[in-house]
Every structure is written in structure tokens, then in C-alpha cells.
Amino acid sequence: MNHRDTPETDRPEIPTRLLVHALVREDGTVDTGELYAVAGLLGMTDQQVRLCVKRLVTEGRFTQEGRGRKAVLRAVAAGATGAIAPDADHVRHAYRQDHGLAPWDGTWHLFAFAVPESRRTARDALREALLHLGAAPVQGGLYVSANPIAELVEAHARHLGVLDSVTFLTSTDLRIGDTDDPRLLAAAIWPLDEIAGRHERLADFARASAGHLSREGSLSGTEQLTLAVELAAEFTRAMTPDPLLPPELLPRPWPGSRARRLAQECWTALRALPTAQDAPTSPLRLFRIYGDAIAPPAGQ
Template identity: 25%
Template sequence: MIQTAFPAILASALDETPKAAAFIVTIYGDIVDPRGGVLWMGNLIEICSWFGISESLTRTAVSRLVSAGQLAGERVGRRSFYRLTDRARAEYLQAAGILFHRREPQSGFFIALNVPADQDRTLRGQGFVPVSTGVWIGTAQPGEELPGVVFAAKALSGTPAVAALASGAWPLDDYRVKYQSFIERYSRIESTLLEDGGLRPADALALRLAMVHAYRAVVLKDPHLPPNALPPDWPAPLARALFNRLYLRMTAAAEVYITGNLLAVDGPLSAETAASKKRLQGLRSF
């Protein structure tokens, strides 16, 4: 849980202490990537400590991310800085497109055939599921590279059967529960914020990170199916609207903390960059 140095509102932001490596990914994705991709290790340790992640766990997680090719280290005097690798930045850019920018509703599916055995994990990571031996079905955004031979497909009939196929192929009930949990939790937080007024800069950044971490856990796994494949009253649009409102509400205060406390090799991180402004514009466009 988030440490008691912050207001009680933050203690309700997450169910439990997040996994260190996953939370560091959230920190880099939300704060660091749009500001050059580099952060001082001391800042990383401090931010993780807000959420009950110890220094030793933080250092271990960073080492694992370095081994995985996600981060690269650099020493300047006594300080260690970690930057995103080019491969990681490409992955973060793709995730940012889902988190912060409008996606056009899918009008159909993609069918993948002749997928190499060692590419199964890649397809699953992009939301595809196997529907029979050697046949995968999923959705994709323009620019995503998919293994195998891929065909675009659109249902010409049997709309109820499309929904039945989707509910059998994807764990939509699980996604529904996660979206609803996010909505209930952060609706309460939004109500508290409206009653109590603003947050201190550190609190705003901590709460924004908690929210991004919770939201990305479901939205990045959601296959973003066509509307005719989704159950009635699908909660994703409500979760999206709530995320956008709260993110925009907390950002001004969070940026005060970022520029006043977080360091890259060449000095403080910028409060705003072209990339961070583009994210806010993306959220406002929904």
C-alpha cells in the first residue's frame, strides 16, 4: 500500500503493493519516456518507496529490466541514471498510443494463418487468440506488425454469433470485472477530490501513477473488439472517460513535482515537452 506520508485518498488507489518491475515500467511510461527517457536512480527509489517498494526490490527490478534490454545504465559522478533502450521506447510509444490517444473503433477482425511456433507469444501479446489449429483471430491498429499470413475479415451475417464467438474466445467477463473495479475505485477518488479540492504536487503525481498503473493493467490487455462483438453495457467507455478526466485534473500539480524534483543527466526533467503536450491533447480529443 502507499505509505501513510500521503493523504488517505492515496491508500485506496491500489489493492496492494505493485510488483516492482511492472511499476517501474509505469513510471518510465508515464513520466520519463515523454521527457527524454532518462531518470536518476535516486528518484526511482523515492517514487517506488511511496508505494511500499523497498530500495533493494527497486534495484533488483532495474537490474532485471537492464538484462531484458529495457533499460541501460550510465554513471555520472556518484549518481546512476537509467535510460530507455531504443527497443523499449518503441514499445512505450505503442502503449502510449493506446493509453493517451483515441483509437478508431474496430470494424472487423484479422485472421492470422501459418504463424511460426516461436511467434505465438507475439500474437497473444497483441490480443490474438487461437480459434482452431493454426488459426488466430484478433484486432490490430495500423502499423502493427503481425506474424504469419494475415487477412482482414468482416462479419457479413450472424451478428449474435459474432458476440458469442468473442465471449468464448476472449475472457470478456474478466475484463468487465477489471473495468468495473477501476470505475468504482476511481469514481470514489474523483468524488473525494471534488470535495477536498486540490492535491499537493507529490500527492498528485503519486495518485496519477497509481491510476495509470491500474488502468494500463486492463486497457493494454483489452483486445478492443468491434462494437458488434461486445456484450451490452460494455464498461470500457466509462473507464476511459474517467481516466481522461482524472489524468487531466491531476497533471498540472504533478508537473510541478516533476520539474522540481526529478533529474536526468543534464538537469531537471521538463514539466512539459512536445510529447507530454501531445498526450494531453489526445486525452482532450475523446
Template identity: 30%
Template sequence: MTIDGGDEPVEPVMSAARPQSLIFSFLGIYALDRGTAISSGAVIEVFARLGVSEDAVRSTLARMVKRNLVTRSRVGRRAYLRLTPYAETVLRDGRRRIWETGAVNRDWDGTWTVVGFSLPDSRRSTRHDLRSRLLWAGFGPLQSGMWIAPGTKEVAEVFDSLDVDDHVTVLTARALDPTEAADLVAKAFDIEQIARRYRAFLARWDVTRPLPDAPDDLVRQLLLHTDWLQLVRQDPHLPAEHLPADWPAIRAEQVFHVRAAEYERPALEVAAGLLEGLTP
């Protein structure tokens, strides 16, 4: 594959992120709250720069339509994409996690949200879905059927459409002797695995390292935002006081903000040449 009329092949520069995650990042940066639609041709051109084939982009967009993330419409021969209200809600949550919540929990008040559940074997699939949603929401399994997360969590969306209200109990609690908060963190969460994710991010993006090989800063911006959002979405936001002093999330968050600021203007300039109606 070549771009911009060049003769050299473009090697894929994607991270471990799926094309849908990258497209979602792109729409979050350049479509969310702008009130405009984006042509599917522009998306295809952008992702050619990422080494993603046109067929892969089209099939990904078709799946996103089926999952109620985007709608498609036509004006003449051109197809346009627009975010659904559901997608806007998801993207705003991602934006909040990136720019407001942050990667380090320095404001923990000592409370835990506790979810207990018991589902019959006939609902094994629902049990799996519930566990997946709890992980996504920042919970960790303390013991069989009991999951915890630091702070007070709104969990109504976790149970939405699962029909499990009669099988779950949700409480807020504090650790009392002989239970220590640090022990709860160690039991319910894989601290080393979380740390490895941040170290992998630093290995890719640290400002002391060479930039990831990419054709331009728009590509780097999309890779950066996708990598970081996936990382913070997987982070249960554990209280900093119960994590190692050299917790890599601290450095990783600094690096993200430096790189994001570095790419913002040049990425917008590249995007403005591809997207109709986009202005700085």
C-alpha cells in the first residue's frame, strides 16, 4: 500500500488496538460535539496512513453501524458517518477518563463499592457478561461472588439489560480490623499486570525514546489516544496510597499529556486537509 503518491510501501503501524478502537478515537477527536458528519472516504484515507486496508475499514464501519455506534447516510455518491447518541455517551465517558479522572487516584475517601451476586448455572452466559462488565467498570474479584472497587461507583449501567437485579446486592463499605485496605487491593487486583501495561505504554511513548514510526502526527495522535484510553479503561483507579511509590502510571500520565499537546496542532492540520468543514 502507498500513500500520497509515494513509491515506498506503508507498513502497518497499528498498536494492539483493533481498527474499531482507532476509528472510535478518530471520531471522538474530530466528530464528537462538532455537529457534523464525516465522509467514509475520509475515514478510509486516514486509515490508509495507519496501514489499514479499505476493505478492513469498510467492514469495521459496517459492524459499528450494527452495534449502534454510527449511522450512515448518502449525499449524492458520498456516504457520511454520524455518531449515534449511544456512541456520544461512550466517547464522553472516555474523554472524562482521559482528561478529568486521570490515571492516579489521589482522592480516595476510604470507601469501597461492593457487588455480590449469585446466578444459577442456567445463566452461565449472563454470569460471564456480568463479570466482564464489572472488570470494565473497575471492579476486582475479592472472593467467589463478591467484587469490589474503590470509591462510590454508579453501577446501574453495569446491570443494564442483563436482568440480574434480583440476583445482585450493591453496598458501600469500609475496611475494619482485622481487614486492611492494602490487603483488599492485593487480593482483588493484579497490581503487577496493571504496572506492566503502563510500562509497555512508556516503552512506546516516553519522551526520552524515539517516536513511533508513522507517516505523520495525525497517525501518532490516533495511536497515542487509543493506547491511552484502552489503558485507563482497564485501570481500576486504585488508591495511590496503597500502590508502590514508583507506580508507573504517574510517569505514563505525564508522558501522555506531553505527547498529546505535541501532536495536537500538526495532527489537526493534516486532518483539516482530509475532512470537509473541519476548522482549527
């Protein structure tokens, strides 16, 4: 059974490991019967699931009680949800921007560092942290962000033991060559076409899924879980590399705000479905995390 009417090739690509983490319940367990059922709807084979579970248990990430489809996995780490879980503060900030609640003050935040080769691991980790926080390289060792992330950068640098090698500064008159227009600078520094493309994909998926929900009226518990995981995967794929540039720096219309609105509407429709007979007795952590993250800003 195809649980929605979008083409098979349009389904998000979800690694089996990610699926296991996504199905962790609030009590820290994964029902392998649900795991195999959802995996089947996602086109995964039983062998893929068995091998993945075996690896996760061997790595010490889960313990296993029982065998096969009647087994229960228990997450060793209390917060296990895998990379499919969003950064709630990052998502809330995106929705605040969408509602005009986080206007840009015209300040660029810059970070320069010169970490020696002997500390390459720390240097690479700092670079990854900057990229994760939405900063982008201007030239070697110099990164810029349109958002005030200095405290977060400092925390990462301090943790890595390289704070003394990082310079923090702000500017309201950034210029690269002859370009000083903020919109043109943003277009030159960040890969806006790639970011927009991921949001367009999220928008298409959320719109198609919401339409399917309105036509079907109800889904089995397994189908609800599958759609929730797919929506979460698409949302994370769109949001995780998004620097959340202020709307003042983005092309208009910007697909990010539209995609987030459609994802919010789809998630709300999914959560409003009648409880299915085969629904989990303990809700997924994923439901709570996303429910908290994409809730409309206060006063909206």
C-alpha cells in the first residue's frame, strides 16, 4: 500500500539508522514491530532493519529485549532521537522571522581564527560549528553571520580550547570588493539557490501530504508514524543547513517561509487525526519535539 499519492521517487531518503532513532518513544523504547512496519512502507527490507539494529546494539546505543518483530529496543542515551530531531531554538527563530518578529538591525557578525596545524582537529571542529550556526566563509579563516551568534561561537571555541585564537567583531558596513549592498553580499556569500531548492522540496512534500490527509480522513497508526518521520526528515533536510538569513537579505518571495508554513499546517493536520487502534501506547519523542518547535509564536 502506498500511504500517499506522491510518486515513490519523491519520498525522502531516510537511512535505516535514522528511522530507528526517529521511532524512539517517550519511555525510551522502540517497538520493533512498528519499526519493521514503517520500514516496509519506506521501501526498506527486513534484512536492512536487522543489520541496522544489530549495529546499533553492538555500538552500545540501544539494548535489545526479545527477538525479531516482538523485540523491544531501549535507547541508552536519554535524548536519543538521531539527526532527525530539530534544534528547537533554531526552528523557533525561523518562525519568528517568518512572522516579522526578528527584524535585522543591519549588523554583520564576524569571526576570524588562526588555529595552528598542530590543532587541526579543534580547528576543523570550530569550522563545522560556525557552518552549523549559519556563518559562511568570506576568505580563509574569516566567517560572517547576519545573526548574533557570538555567544554560541565563544562557547564552542572555549570547549575546544581555542578561544584565544578567535577574534570577534561586528560591522555595519561590510564590503567585499566593490559590493556593499547587503542583499548582494548575502547572495554572494551564501548558496541561496541550494537553500531555496531544499525548501521548495519541503513545500512540495508538505502540500502533497496535507492533501492526502484531507482526502483520506484517517490513517493507520503505522501510516501516521511513517508520514511523521518523512515530514520530519524533509523538514530537517531543509532547515539544518539554513543560515536563517533575515528576510531583509533574501530574495522575495523566499520559499523558506512558505515551506515552513506548509510544514506547520501538515504537522497540525497529522496530529489532529483520530487515534488509530495500532497507535503507540507511548507517544514518540519526535512528536513532542516537533510539536514544541513548530508551534506558532506567542500572540500569533
